[in-house]
Amino acid sequence: MEINSEDEYRLETSAWLAENIDLIEEKQPFSTLHWMPSRGRENQHHLDCQQRQKKLYDAGYAGVTVPTEYGGHGGEPWMQRIFREEAAGYQVHTGFFNSIISMTLPALLKHGTEEQKKTHIPSLISGEVSWCQLFSEPGAGSDLAGLATRAELDGEEFVIHGQKVWNSAAMYADMGILLVRTNPDAHKHEGITFLLFDMKQRGVEVRPLIQAHGAGHFAEVFIDGAKCHVSNVLGEVDKGWGPARAVMSNESAMIGGASGDNPQQLIQLAQELGKADEPVIRQKLVAVYVRNKLLKIMSGKISAAVRKGMSPPIHPSIVKLYVAHNRRLEGDLAQWLLGAAGVVVTNKASEWAMELLHARYPISIGGGTDEVHRNNLGEQALGLPRDIRVDRGIPWKDIPKG
Ligand SMILES: Cc1cc2nc3c(=O)[nH]c(=O)nc-3n(C[C@H](O)[C@H](O)[C@H](O)COP(=O)(O)OP(=O)(O)OC[C@H]3O[C@@H](n4cnc5c(N)ncnc54)[C@H](O)[C@@H]3O)c2cc1C
Structure with a gap:
């Protein structure tokens, strides 16, 4: 078989990951959500994420497509895609570093002066500056x-x-x-x-x-x-509203991209509890599995477009609403599987299920609430009449404030 540069890159990447990064299931069978660590672990979580970001950067897997003059690796978008594919199942997530880079980097690249880009981008993508x-x-x-x-x-x-x-x-x-x-x-x-x-x-x-x-x-x-x-x-x-909107749009896409591996963990939980053959459970598992796959496809399309400097082909509000709905279905299913043990924390699986149950709230508020994203879709995608805006055309200083 002829080896082309994509194949070579894939082989190099998978070898580096196997050598340098833990597999998710080896490290944490029922891992909590990557972006919000469990109580008492925040400081260590931040340090771990910072070290991981630097490790990925030093190996050329963070800032892959960022131009070399701004501290990036000057690579092609397909390299980032291959890394994402190969890294599935590895503990490569860098928590809030991933979030803030996804939000800030495109805004800096688009709106920053040369000096701002040269000063801030290298230490942003390496994680050296939080x-x-x-x-x-x-x-x-x-x-x-x-x-x-x-x-x-x-x-x-x-x-x-x-x-x-x-x-x-x-x-x-x-x-x-x-x-x-x-x-x-x-x-x-x-x-x-x-x-x-x-x-x-x-x-x-x-x-x-x-x-x-x-x-x-x-x-x-x-x-x-x-x-x-x-x-x-x-x-x-x-x-500043223009770059702020760019950040918010990237934030919605980023939250959609953080779809995680909850369906795999739910399947594992069902198997461990001997419930994986029950027809109703199987239907629910299929639903969360398929929705998670669809989310990954949508957010992959958005990321690919953003990396090429194009507008997202799917409205980011769709992805943001979709991930919030997935989190509710996943949290419900974890509780359904565990029954009373899901709320009486007795072991790692129950603790994970409790966190999944709670996760529905922050995910449907952070990065804009579900209601606001529905408004966005109604107005921007469906062309419905605009929300009533009583402050339209009034100077900010004259708007009544609570
Ligand atoms: C996990 C998480 C991380 C966050 N991280 C950050 C961060 O790093 N930096 C940062 O600056 N902020 C951050 N936020 C804040 C977040 O952006 C706000 O919480 C969010 O925009 C909602 O604003 P609010 O809390 O003031 O609620 P409000 O705006 O007061 O909304 C209250 C309720 O009214 C509803 N509502 C408001 N307006 C409308 C409308 N026009 N139509 C229909 N319903 C409406 C809302 O949907 C909501 O249910 C974070 C929030 C969370 C949960």
């Missing part, structure tokens, strides 16, 4: 464009005051992608600026938030007089 997303505020989540954190220009620097919330991994972050209000007289979408913001400075206080089940995935960030040089504006002053 980033977080500073978008949501107590009064601006679904209505993100209503954000109130203000930045005023003082010479060459913005001076910033405000509060952000629900910021994943902000307690570890060196840098943040930050949205601020720079022109309160403009309409709400028009006076926003996108900053590449240094988190390690006076005037930035990061307070970890503990979730109901004890895990600490988020923080809230208080900014009181912190500064950001104008050279760190991504895009143009007052025109």
